[in-house]
Amino acid sequence: MDLGIVKRAGRKPVVIGFLTFLFPVTLNLIVAGILSGKREMDPVLLKSIWHVAIFQAVTSFHVIVCLLADLKLVNSELGQLAISSSMISGMCSWGLVIVILFITELKYEPFWILLCPLSLIVLIFYVLRPLMVKMIAKTPEGKQVKEGYMLCIFIMVLGTAFLSEVLGHHVVFGATALGIAVPHGPPLGTALENKIESFVSSILLPSYFVLSVSRVDLLSIHSETVFVISMFGLTSFIGKVLGGMLPALFFKVPPVEAFSLGLLVDRQIYSMMVINMLFVSGTFTPVIKFLYDPSRHYKSSNKRTIHHISLNMEFRILAGIYHQDSTPCMIRLLEISNPTAKTPMCCYIVHLVQLVGSSSPLFMYHEPGATAKLPTKDCGRIINAFRLYEQESNGNVIVNLFTSISPFASIHEEVCRLAVEKRTSLVIIPFHMQWRLHGIEDITEARAVNRHILAKAPCSVGILVDRGTLSASKHHFVYKIGIIFVHGRDDREALAYGLRMAKHAKVSLTVIHLIDPAEGAVLSLDMDLDDDIITEFKAASAGKKRHSYITEFVKDSVELITLIRSVQNSYDLILVGRHHRSFSPIFMGLTEWNEFPELGFLGDVLASSDSQCQVSVLVVQQQVYRAGDRMNSAKNLLEDSAETVEIIFESTQGWKDIDISRHRMQPR
Template identity: 90%
Template structure:
């Protein structure tokens, strides 16, 4: 847990979290008062009705974060809001539960019940936490925590859990308090998760669920209990949905997202099962004749109750202090299973973050004017990709008339923490950086920005999130900043010591290719582009066959061709069998080829070559004859798979995300030593051309507004009159 999320939470999550706690608790207590006053019921049920009302209304931060992780919504706007809100709601809920349990136990030994947990918390936060901080300080950055440190923390877990039990509280109390005290994230949190995650998730957790549900006795449930539990379940559900939905609507969250947020906040899971189980399996034990100083009440799990038989000769006295009986426990567990099992697929159906990207105006390099600002979003997994990315930005020809705005996102996998982090690095700020790699990346891009003489503006971000959903951050940023292309490194990175395979990054790249709101480029970095910085000319090659992705690659090449130190060669591969076929796609190909010929006329450093190929063998022969003649090769991703020149390549495509040509250049048996940029154009439908013109007008209107806002003498002018409205 990252408790800092509470400090960073704005007004919106605080209001939603507090109301999500207040509404269901209030409704359930009102209903409990009505039922206990106007309905005759079983005495046991009447005695427990207030506890049932509270147990049904609580919210758990861990359950909601795990649910969002399973649905891959951690990085979505809904997920970020739900995480912050659930932290507030969960703290209020569990604070209320602890108070109620303390009040229940205070009837027996008030002094010990209050003193013991306070002493345990002081021990954890003022003795054990400083020890863990020292462990982190003694661990060199980038190195793993020593096995002895991990073992000592496991001993701390067992020790605090045992002390919690001995001092009169549930075993989970001490372990949870220690978990909060452990510094989240690397290196300590990461090491602990790597050690115990598989064992807990694969063995302990399923076993615990089986054990918990095995205590459910369907035959013992009567109609009265079913009615009461269902009423509380319904009112708590309504309270949580309203508590999440109403403030979200007030803060102008779309209705579907607000309702989905309410459903997320209403789900229950393992923490709630543990709470109900504690209420059902609580016992009080006193040891007056053996340990007079421990004349206190100790809650025990059911399995410990059987151990009391062995203690009869010690004159141990035990009595049951049951907050809910077996049939109430059974019905509440069934209710939790029903709520979580029903609403999880409903949330997945209602809320799809990619719908925002699909509904947004598509942006591509080809449809971005050469005379307007060019916006690029660059993702980086490792600092070694920085030189090649900077060189690619440099040859994209930023000038005073055609400036470039670059958004750089350092993508870091979240391990050892539940809360993702998205940071914007302000120029000149001295904020604490998550990793050393992050600092080096920031310094390199800041230096490039300074050397660009104002032609490039660089905005730097760090996203620390699960790789299963980190693409949502990239796509959302691309939508907000209206970028024309997202450029991300290939998951295989060529280093001096060999090839480094970031396996998790491959899935991230595929998700970005599928959901990005703009064009996407995958950069296969072999070091040739960054090493060519001392050359007089950057040699760029484009292998052009046909289709929209090849046109997008050539459109990018047209930008590069305007750079004084770029030599661009277009190799047009022509299938003679398709020469007589005319189509709109081929007309568009001819148009951009003609545009390149006109732009390169009279410039000896640019050239246009044609090669006739009739099958895949000739295609590969041509590619291998030119593959090591350049510093960077641009290719399109998609081509017609039924074309004869690609017929054989479809059967052994090693990296489908690179397309046919990219796979030939980057496959393991390739002799290519050159960096490759594989380009995919965002699909432009018929109605999107009007949107392109609309975007141009919106950008112009935005520029007009900025001019007026920056002119101090014109503050009173109504800017709305100067907006450019698209026809």
């Protein structure tokens, strides 16, 4: 667990977390008082009614996190709020349970009951935790934790659990305290998760559930017990929903999201009634999934593309990076995007790190000049490289740096939400296969992330296949860029990006227009739009010898591949669109052998394992620009102009982005 969440939590999660603890406990205690005073019941139930009331009302942090992970909501705004709130609520619940257990046992051995757990906590946090910190310090960067260290950790777990039992407390007390003390994240938290996750998830946890359910005897349950326990279940549910909804509504969270938050905070394993657990888990999980879909925010936002913004306006790009080796190529791509004083560029760089060895995700903004602790050494190198690029850009580029440490199953939500809030026109993400000096590195999990971003991004998306040719250009004085243009909106988007690059003094742009003779007489709106942007390129490149336009006629896929292979190694970077008309004769056969569908037909030909292409490739997908979005174009123009004014020059710091849009980590 990352206990730093409690420190970083703002007012909203603290209020919600405390009220989701206070409301159900208060309601259950009131109900317990009413039932015990006015109803005859079984003596055993009467004796334990106060404990049942409290235990039915507590919230478990790790259960909330697991539920959010299953629903793929960890990276959503609702998920972040639920995690922070449940941490606060869970700490309050644990504190109350411990106090009750101490009070219950004080009548037997008052002194020892207080001294023993305090001594165990001191041992764990002031002896065992420093030992674990030393283990981390002695583990070299990028290396695995030694097996001897892992053995020591396992001995600590068994030892603290045994001591807890000997001292008169539950075996879980010592082990849980040690778990909280373990430093989260790599290398130790990651190593522990890799070692024991499968064993715990596949063997221990199912065995625990089987043993727990095997003790349930439905025939022994009396109607009176069912009524009492169900009352506590109902009141705790109402208390948690109200405790989550009311403060959320006060903080102006939308009603549907506030209700979903209430249901999320309510999801718990009812220790007294397995039937309640099944009902709550089986009913409210799909309800939450139905009510809250974070991608709805992206669908309802105004679509933004390169083609539909003026060449004279500020250009906003969001770039994701999985590994520091992608930094040089990404910086070079930003450089040839032609940021100038009249057309400045605002870049949002997100280092995407897979969450392992920790329960809670982390999203942090790296403020210029700040000395905050960085999550990884790679992160520090990426930050330094982009800060240096920003300094060398003479104020034409503003760079905002972020790190997102999240499960790769939902990290795309972070990217899409940031793109919405910052109103970017393009998201660039590296291809999951990355060419290195020692060979090809395949970041398998990143492929699913890229596909999700392609499907849900609120703006255009580019997938960058980095083979090192752009960052280490063979042409010392000019970057040779090639665009293979067929037809369709994605090709137009690629050419629109190329038009920006063509304005750079050190860029030589060649457009190769592939024409199918069979479609020469076809008239359509798509063809008219293709002709318009090609005409725009011809006009912009007139009289400039470094730019050229080539027309090639191809009638089938064989001629297409032959042409591509003849030109593929003539450039430093090739731009292609992702989608074309798949029924066109020139693509016949390519659909059946598509190795990487996320790259489209041409991108797949250039990046497939049997390709002889040795240059970098950028595959561009234009966000669908609906007619309804065009009605808001004037509004978008005004918003962009207003935000450009927000970029002010400070004599001591240079250009600084004081964007006061909604992002939670962005400083005002």
